[in-house]
Amino acid sequence: MKDNSNIEVVIIGHTDSTGPEEYNQVLSEKRAQSVVNYLTDNGVKKDRLEYVGKGETEPAYPNDTKENRSKNRRVNFKVER
Structure with a gap:
């Protein structure tokens, strides 16, 4: 992202289906936010980043x-531009 300043990214947090759905939603948001924090702490401008939590709604694998x-507890990056 430092080499290409035109890229904007959505950070998407996910969880597995263990635990209450509401808890997993918040956990996925916190997971995505922690990646945003890492990137901004390392020089990426915050206005180029967005984050969203999907909770347990979009598993990559059956739970x-x-x-x-463990594979469903993840963060994905979606390049917007």
Whole structure:
């Protein structure tokens, strides 16, 4: 992002389905926010970043095993421009 100042990114936090849905929503938002904090602490301008939490609504894998649940606890980056 430092090399290409035109890029804007949405940081998307996810969780597995363990625990209450409301808790997972907040956790996914905090997960995404922590990535935004890291990037801004390392020189990326905050106005180039947006974040959103998806909670447990968009699993990448079925939440049927410990391994799959760990894969669903993730952050994705979506380049907007």
